[in-house]
Amino acid sequence: MTALIKARHVAFSYGQHPVLTDVTFTVQPGEIIGLIGENGAGKTTLLNLLLGTLPLPSGQLQLFGHGPGDSAVKAHLGAMLQGDVVLPNVTVGEYLQLAAAQFAQSLEPQRLLSDLQLTALKHRALNGLSGGQLRRVTFAVALIGNPDLLFLDEPTVGMDTNAQRAFWQRMRALRDQGKTVVITSHYLPTIQDVADRILLLQGGRLVFQGPFEALQQRYQRVVITCQTPLPVTPFGRLAGVVTATKQAAGLQLITTD
Numbered sequence: 001m002t003a004l005i006k007a008r009h010v011a012f013s014y015g016q017h018p019v020l021t022d023v024t025f026t027v028q029p030g031e032i033i034g035l036i037g038e039n040g041a042g043k044t045t046l047l048n049l050l051l052g053t054l055p056l057p058s059g060q061l062q063l064f065g066h067g068p069g070d071s072a073v074k075a076h077l078g079a080m081l082q083g084d085v086v087l088p089n090v091t092v093g094e095y096l097q098l099a100a101a102q103f104a105q106s107l108e109p110q111r112l113l114s115d116l117q118l119t120a121l122k123h124r125a126l127n128g129l130s131g132g133q134l135r136r137v138t139f140a141v142a143l144i145g146n147p148d149l150l151f152l153d154e155p156t157v158g159m160d161t162n163a164q165r166a167f168w169q170r171m172r173a174l175r176d177q178g179k180t181v182v183i184t185s186h187y188l189p190t191i192q193d194v195a196d197r198i199l200l201l202q203g204g205r206l207v208f209q210g211p212f213e214a215l216q217q218r219y220q221r222v223v224i225t226c227q228t229p230l231p232v233t234p235f236g237r238l239a240g241v242v243t244a245t246k247q248a249a250g251l252q253l254i255t256t257d
């Protein structure tokens, strides 16, 4: 099968500060990839390189056989980034209509609002929304072009329990539709159940790629401790906070909120 994303020896620095080093991986069509790592590991930078919003100084990146940012790629791509720029004094409904107009073929905005339980927010101005509400709207915008490939950066941050549940329900539907998704998190429970494969970035290096079970084996120990209130996992199952630790070195790989 031809890989949908090919990354070879990708490196990136902000000035003198190296952020990604020798990152090589592929993503097959229909895979859900959990890109995990502590804050500052380089996840957002890698997504921005994949999107073409940062220029690639070193290494190779291909999506659908094209370079990042190529117009042939954009038509198949949806993205939900952190700190997405939003237009003030535009309602949620108008914003989604504007986004839909960018695509030759898009999902029906009213239907999408309804599916994502956003109809009640339709006439609300974007700049009056809470952080979690805004994340839900930017998720809708990422989906509006019915993309084959989705990049989601810490998508559930700020969402309340119900919104998270709706989000993971949609993720399951996307998986069933054969969509390819790269989803980042510094918080493992949010993606461990839905991801086919985990990519673990540590200090800008890809130190692990494989299924979650292999991550557990490699790091020998997954510590689960309970907190109140318990966070919601992808499929509504409640779990404690998960930290994967490398037993011998006592190295903490994934920190939690």
Ligand code: ADP
Pocket: 014, 019, 037, 038, 039, 040, 041, 042, 043, 044, 045, 046
């Ligand atoms: P993550 O998404 O894993 O939290 P980032 O890709 O956001 O990691 O950041 C990786 C590193 O790059 C961090 O050390 C961060 O401080 C730094 N960084 C991120 N954006 C910039 C920027 N625009 N200018 C300089 N340094 C940055």
